[in-house]
Amino acid sequence: MDIRLVEGSIFIDELRPYLGRLSAMASEHDVIIQGVNADKVAGREHVDSAIIKAMRSMDNGTNVANDLGVEIMRYASGKRQIGEAFSIGLMEGQMNVLFIVIGETASVEGAVIDLSGSIEPSSVMPYSDSKKADIVSQFCITTDELDAVGDEKIPDLVLERVALVDVLK
Template sequence: MVIDDFDVRILGFTGVVDSVDDLLSDLDGLSGNDDSVVQLLDADGIAGKKHVLHAVNQSILAFDRGDNFANDLGVEVCLRCSAQRQISKAFRLLGLKKGKMNLCAILINGNNKIIDYLNDKFERNDDVLLPVSSNLINIFDLMPEECNSYAYEDIVIDRISKLAVDY
Protein backbone atom coordinates (compact mmCIF):
# COMPACT_ATOMS: atom_id res chain seq x y z
CA MET A 1 0.00 0.00 0.00
CA VAL A 2 1.23 3.51 -0.77
CA ILE A 3 0.56 6.38 1.62
CA ASP A 4 1.76 9.82 0.54
CA ASP A 5 4.54 8.33 -1.65
CA PHE A 6 5.61 5.93 1.12
CA ASP A 7 5.51 2.19 0.41
CA VAL A 8 3.91 0.65 3.51
CA ARG A 9 3.80 -3.07 4.30
CA ILE A 10 2.26 -4.63 7.39
CA LEU A 11 3.17 -8.22 8.18
CA GLY A 12 2.38 -10.56 11.06
CA PHE A 13 4.82 -13.05 12.58
CA THR A 14 5.13 -15.39 15.53
CA GLY A 15 8.38 -16.48 17.09
CA VAL A 16 10.93 -16.03 19.81
CA VAL A 17 12.90 -12.83 20.30
CA ASP A 18 16.24 -13.94 21.76
CA SER A 19 17.64 -10.42 22.09
CA VAL A 20 15.78 -7.20 21.34
CA ASP A 21 19.05 -5.29 20.84
CA ASP A 22 20.48 -7.87 18.42
CA LEU A 23 17.23 -8.04 16.44
CA LEU A 24 17.05 -4.26 16.08
CA SER A 25 20.74 -4.07 15.16
CA ASP A 26 20.30 -6.73 12.47
CA LEU A 27 17.31 -4.90 11.00
CA ASP A 28 19.13 -1.58 11.08
CA GLY A 29 21.96 -3.12 9.08
CA LEU A 30 19.54 -4.36 6.42
CA SER A 31 17.55 -1.16 5.94
CA GLY A 32 19.82 0.12 3.16
CA ASN A 33 18.53 3.69 2.88
CA ASP A 34 17.79 6.71 5.02
CA ASP A 35 14.05 6.83 4.38
CA SER A 36 13.49 3.18 5.29
CA VAL A 37 11.65 2.49 8.55
CA VAL A 38 11.13 -0.87 10.22
CA GLN A 39 9.02 -0.88 13.36
CA LEU A 40 8.28 -4.12 15.18
CA LEU A 41 5.42 -4.08 17.66
CA ASP A 42 3.71 -6.54 19.96
CA ALA A 43 0.87 -7.74 17.72
CA ASP A 44 -1.23 -8.62 20.77
CA GLY A 45 -2.04 -4.89 20.95
CA ILE A 46 -3.02 -4.54 17.31
CA ALA A 47 -6.70 -4.27 16.40
CA GLY A 48 -6.18 -5.05 12.71
CA LYS A 49 -4.36 -3.79 9.62
CA LYS A 50 -6.65 -0.77 9.37
CA HIS A 51 -5.51 0.23 12.89
CA VAL A 52 -1.86 0.13 11.80
CA LEU A 53 -2.48 1.86 8.47
CA HIS A 54 -4.30 4.68 10.25
CA ALA A 55 -1.42 5.07 12.70
CA VAL A 56 1.13 5.13 9.87
CA ASN A 57 -0.93 7.67 7.93
CA GLN A 58 -1.33 9.89 11.01
CA SER A 59 2.43 9.62 11.68
CA ILE A 60 3.34 10.67 8.14
CA LEU A 61 0.85 13.55 8.26
CA ALA A 62 2.21 14.66 11.64
CA PHE A 63 5.74 14.85 10.22
CA ASP A 64 4.44 16.77 7.18
CA ARG A 65 2.69 19.29 9.48
CA GLY A 66 5.53 19.46 11.99
CA ASP A 67 3.35 18.34 14.90
CA ASN A 68 4.94 14.94 15.46
CA PHE A 69 5.51 13.75 19.04
CA ALA A 70 8.79 11.92 18.28
CA ASN A 71 11.84 12.78 16.18
CA ASP A 72 11.84 9.37 14.49
CA LEU A 73 9.07 8.12 12.18
CA GLY A 74 9.28 4.57 13.58
CA VAL A 75 8.83 5.83 17.13
CA GLU A 76 5.98 8.05 15.97
CA VAL A 77 4.28 4.99 14.48
CA CYS A 78 4.62 3.19 17.82
CA LEU A 79 3.15 6.19 19.63
CA ARG A 80 0.21 6.39 17.25
CA CYS A 81 -0.42 2.62 17.25
CA SER A 82 -0.52 2.69 21.04
CA ALA A 83 -2.60 5.91 21.10
CA GLN A 84 -0.05 7.43 23.48
CA ARG A 85 2.06 10.59 23.61
CA GLN A 86 4.70 9.24 25.98
CA ILE A 87 7.36 7.15 24.30
CA SER A 88 8.12 5.06 27.39
CA LYS A 89 4.45 4.14 27.83
CA ALA A 90 4.04 3.34 24.13
CA PHE A 91 7.00 0.97 24.18
CA ARG A 92 5.81 -0.58 27.45
CA LEU A 93 2.43 -1.29 25.82
CA LEU A 94 3.50 -2.36 22.32
CA GLY A 95 7.29 -2.68 22.36
CA LEU A 96 9.39 -5.75 21.74
CA LYS A 97 10.15 -8.06 24.61
CA LYS A 98 12.50 -10.98 24.96
CA GLY A 99 10.74 -14.32 24.56
CA LYS A 100 7.83 -15.74 22.56
CA MET A 101 5.85 -13.02 20.81
CA ASN A 102 3.31 -12.23 18.18
CA LEU A 103 4.88 -9.52 16.04
CA CYS A 104 3.51 -6.79 13.84
CA ALA A 105 6.18 -5.71 11.37
CA ILE A 106 5.62 -2.29 9.82
CA LEU A 107 7.89 -1.51 6.88
CA ILE A 108 7.94 1.94 5.35
CA ASN A 109 10.03 2.01 2.18
CA GLY A 110 11.56 -1.26 3.39
CA ASN A 111 13.41 -3.61 1.10
CA ASN A 112 13.00 -7.33 0.42
CA LYS A 113 16.14 -8.15 2.44
CA ILE A 114 14.26 -7.08 5.57
CA ILE A 115 11.27 -9.25 4.69
CA ASP A 116 13.55 -12.22 3.91
CA TYR A 117 15.31 -11.78 7.26
CA LEU A 118 12.01 -11.67 9.15
CA ASN A 119 10.69 -14.70 7.24
CA ASP A 120 13.86 -16.64 8.12
CA LYS A 121 13.81 -15.63 11.78
CA PHE A 122 10.08 -15.90 12.51
CA GLU A 123 7.02 -17.75 11.23
CA ARG A 124 4.79 -15.63 8.99
CA ASN A 125 1.28 -15.40 10.44
CA ASP A 126 -0.97 -12.47 9.55
CA ASP A 127 -3.66 -13.84 11.87
CA VAL A 128 -1.77 -12.26 14.79
CA LEU A 129 -2.93 -8.90 13.41
CA LEU A 130 -6.58 -9.77 14.07
CA PRO A 131 -8.09 -8.16 17.19
CA VAL A 132 -8.11 -10.13 20.44
CA SER A 133 -10.70 -8.43 22.63
CA SER A 134 -9.17 -9.26 26.03
CA ASN A 135 -5.78 -7.86 24.98
CA LEU A 136 -7.25 -4.68 23.53
CA ILE A 137 -9.51 -4.06 26.53
CA ASN A 138 -6.47 -4.21 28.83
CA ILE A 139 -4.01 -2.30 26.64
CA PHE A 140 -6.35 0.51 25.61
CA ASP A 141 -8.47 0.54 28.78
CA LEU A 142 -11.65 0.09 26.75
CA MET A 143 -15.02 0.56 28.43
CA PRO A 144 -17.78 -2.06 28.11
CA GLU A 145 -20.15 0.51 26.56
CA GLU A 146 -17.64 1.19 23.80
CA CYS A 147 -17.05 -2.49 23.12
CA ASN A 148 -20.78 -3.20 22.91
CA SER A 149 -21.37 -0.36 20.45
CA TYR A 150 -18.33 -0.27 18.16
CA ALA A 151 -15.76 -2.57 16.58
CA TYR A 152 -12.48 -2.72 18.51
CA GLU A 153 -10.54 -1.46 15.50
CA ASP A 154 -12.82 1.59 15.18
CA ILE A 155 -12.42 2.43 18.88
CA VAL A 156 -8.63 2.30 18.66
CA ILE A 157 -8.61 4.35 15.45
CA ASP A 158 -10.74 6.96 17.20
CA ARG A 159 -8.23 7.10 20.07
CA ILE A 160 -5.38 7.58 17.58
CA SER A 161 -7.25 10.41 15.87
CA LYS A 162 -7.90 12.12 19.19
CA LEU A 163 -4.15 12.37 19.87
CA ALA A 164 -3.90 15.30 17.48
CA VAL A 165 -7.14 16.92 18.64
CA ASP A 166 -6.42 16.63 22.36
CA TYR A 167 -2.86 17.94 21.94
Protein backbone atom coordinates in the same frame (compact mmCIF):
# COMPACT_ATOMS: atom_id res chain seq x y z
CA MET B 1 7.75 5.26 -0.93
CA ASP B 2 6.77 1.63 -0.43
CA ILE B 3 5.17 0.28 2.76
CA ARG B 4 5.06 -3.44 3.46
CA LEU B 5 3.77 -5.38 6.45
CA VAL B 6 5.35 -8.63 7.61
CA GLU B 7 3.40 -10.61 10.18
CA GLY B 8 3.99 -13.80 12.11
CA SER B 9 5.35 -15.16 15.35
CA ILE B 10 8.84 -15.00 16.77
CA PHE B 11 10.81 -15.89 19.86
CA ILE B 12 12.99 -13.03 21.09
CA ASP B 13 15.62 -14.29 23.49
CA GLU B 14 17.07 -10.91 24.51
CA LEU B 15 15.33 -7.73 23.41
CA ARG B 16 18.22 -5.24 23.30
CA PRO B 17 20.47 -7.35 21.00
CA TYR B 18 17.45 -8.20 18.83
CA LEU B 19 16.57 -4.52 18.42
CA GLY B 20 20.22 -3.90 17.52
CA ARG B 21 19.99 -6.52 14.77
CA LEU B 22 16.76 -4.95 13.49
CA SER B 23 18.42 -1.54 13.43
CA ALA B 24 21.42 -2.96 11.54
CA MET B 25 19.06 -4.63 9.04
CA ALA B 26 17.19 -1.33 8.54
CA SER B 27 20.50 0.49 7.95
CA GLU B 28 21.77 -2.20 5.59
CA HIS B 29 18.63 -1.94 3.45
CA ASP B 30 18.15 1.83 3.97
CA VAL B 31 14.59 1.36 5.25
CA ILE B 32 12.57 2.00 8.38
CA ILE B 33 11.60 -1.18 10.23
CA GLN B 34 9.18 -0.84 13.13
CA GLY B 35 8.07 -3.92 15.04
CA VAL B 36 4.89 -3.99 17.09
CA ASN B 37 3.13 -6.52 19.27
CA ALA B 38 0.48 -7.92 16.92
CA ASP B 39 -1.67 -9.03 19.88
CA LYS B 40 -2.36 -5.33 20.49
CA VAL B 41 -3.25 -4.59 16.85
CA ALA B 42 -6.96 -4.42 16.00
CA GLY B 43 -6.58 -5.12 12.28
CA ARG B 44 -5.28 -3.64 9.06
CA GLU B 45 -7.27 -0.42 9.34
CA HIS B 46 -5.67 0.24 12.76
CA VAL B 47 -2.15 -0.12 11.29
CA ASP B 48 -2.93 1.88 8.14
CA SER B 49 -4.44 4.71 10.19
CA ALA B 50 -1.38 4.87 12.48
CA ILE B 51 1.01 4.92 9.50
CA ILE B 52 -0.95 7.63 7.66
CA LYS B 53 -1.23 9.84 10.75
CA ALA B 54 2.46 9.41 11.62
CA MET B 55 3.58 10.24 8.08
CA ARG B 56 1.27 13.26 8.00
CA SER B 57 2.62 14.52 11.34
CA MET B 58 6.20 14.20 10.06
CA ASP B 59 5.29 16.07 6.86
CA ASN B 60 3.48 18.82 8.80
CA GLY B 61 6.15 19.17 11.45
CA THR B 62 3.67 18.29 14.21
CA ASN B 63 5.49 15.06 15.10
CA VAL B 64 6.54 14.37 18.69
CA ALA B 65 9.15 11.73 17.83
CA ASN B 66 12.07 12.48 15.50
CA ASP B 67 11.90 8.96 14.05
CA LEU B 68 9.04 7.85 11.78
CA GLY B 69 9.02 4.35 13.29
CA VAL B 70 8.56 5.72 16.81
CA GLU B 71 5.93 8.17 15.56
CA ILE B 72 4.03 5.21 14.04
CA MET B 73 4.22 3.47 17.42
CA ARG B 74 2.78 6.55 19.13
CA TYR B 75 -0.29 6.44 16.94
CA ALA B 76 -0.58 2.65 16.87
CA SER B 77 -0.41 2.52 20.68
CA GLY B 78 -2.98 5.27 21.15
CA LYS B 79 -0.50 7.05 23.44
CA ARG B 80 0.80 10.59 23.14
CA GLN B 81 3.98 10.09 25.18
CA ILE B 82 6.87 8.33 23.44
CA GLY B 83 7.71 6.32 26.58
CA GLU B 84 4.14 5.02 26.79
CA ALA B 85 4.10 4.17 23.07
CA PHE B 86 6.63 1.39 23.64
CA SER B 87 3.82 -0.52 25.41
CA ILE B 88 2.85 -1.79 21.94
CA GLY B 89 6.43 -2.68 21.05
CA LEU B 90 8.40 -5.90 20.93
CA MET B 91 9.18 -7.90 24.07
CA GLU B 92 11.22 -10.90 25.10
CA GLY B 93 9.77 -14.37 24.69
CA GLN B 94 7.32 -15.87 22.23
CA MET B 95 5.09 -13.28 20.59
CA ASN B 96 3.01 -12.43 17.58
CA VAL B 97 4.68 -9.62 15.70
CA LEU B 98 3.96 -7.17 12.93
CA PHE B 99 6.84 -5.43 11.18
CA ILE B 100 6.17 -2.24 9.24
CA VAL B 101 8.83 -1.70 6.56
CA ILE B 102 9.04 1.66 4.78
CA GLY B 103 11.43 2.78 2.05
CA GLU B 104 12.17 2.56 -1.66
CA THR B 105 10.61 -0.53 -3.27
CA ALA B 106 13.82 -2.47 -3.99
CA SER B 107 15.17 -1.77 -0.50
CA VAL B 108 11.89 -2.75 1.14
CA GLU B 109 11.82 -6.03 -0.77
CA GLY B 110 15.27 -6.98 0.53
CA ALA B 111 14.35 -6.13 4.12
CA VAL B 112 11.07 -8.07 3.85
CA ILE B 113 12.96 -11.15 2.64
CA ASP B 114 15.40 -10.88 5.57
CA LEU B 115 12.59 -10.36 8.11
CA SER B 116 10.50 -13.19 6.68
CA GLY B 117 13.41 -15.55 7.22
CA SER B 118 13.51 -14.76 10.93
CA ILE B 119 9.83 -15.28 11.79
CA GLU B 120 7.20 -17.98 11.48
CA PRO B 121 4.75 -16.41 9.00
CA SER B 122 1.10 -16.37 10.06
CA SER B 123 -1.88 -14.04 9.92
CA VAL B 124 -1.69 -12.24 13.28
CA MET B 125 -2.86 -8.74 12.32
CA PRO B 126 -6.67 -9.18 12.12
CA TYR B 127 -8.71 -8.54 15.26
CA SER B 128 -9.89 -11.65 17.08
CA ASP B 129 -11.49 -12.36 20.46
CA SER B 130 -8.16 -13.75 21.68
CA LYS B 131 -6.78 -10.19 21.50
CA LYS B 132 -9.61 -8.61 23.50
CA ALA B 133 -7.92 -8.47 26.92
CA ASP B 134 -4.63 -7.08 25.55
CA ILE B 135 -6.38 -4.47 23.41
CA VAL B 136 -8.87 -3.38 26.09
CA SER B 137 -5.92 -2.87 28.45
CA GLN B 138 -3.67 -1.15 25.87
CA PHE B 139 -6.33 1.33 24.80
CA CYS B 140 -8.02 1.81 28.21
CA ILE B 141 -11.38 0.71 26.84
CA THR B 142 -13.89 0.76 29.68
CA THR B 143 -16.58 -1.76 30.58
CA ASP B 144 -19.13 1.03 30.13
CA GLU B 145 -17.94 1.57 26.54
CA LEU B 146 -18.18 -2.14 25.79
CA ASP B 147 -21.63 -2.35 27.40
CA ALA B 148 -22.77 0.58 25.24
CA VAL B 149 -21.42 -0.53 21.85
CA GLY B 150 -20.61 -4.25 22.16
CA ASP B 151 -17.38 -6.21 21.83
CA GLU B 152 -17.66 -6.26 18.02
CA LYS B 153 -16.92 -2.51 18.04
CA ILE B 154 -13.51 -2.88 19.72
CA PRO B 155 -11.64 -2.24 16.42
CA ASP B 156 -13.66 0.98 15.97
CA LEU B 157 -12.86 2.08 19.52
CA VAL B 158 -9.16 1.51 18.76
CA LEU B 159 -9.41 3.68 15.62
CA GLU B 160 -10.98 6.38 17.77
CA ARG B 161 -8.02 6.19 20.20
CA VAL B 162 -5.57 6.47 17.28
CA ALA B 163 -7.40 9.56 16.05
CA LEU B 164 -7.42 11.08 19.55
CA VAL B 165 -3.61 10.95 19.88
CA ASP B 166 -3.48 14.37 18.17
CA VAL B 167 -6.33 15.81 20.22
CA LEU B 168 -5.31 14.79 23.73
CA LYS B 169 -2.24 16.91 24.32
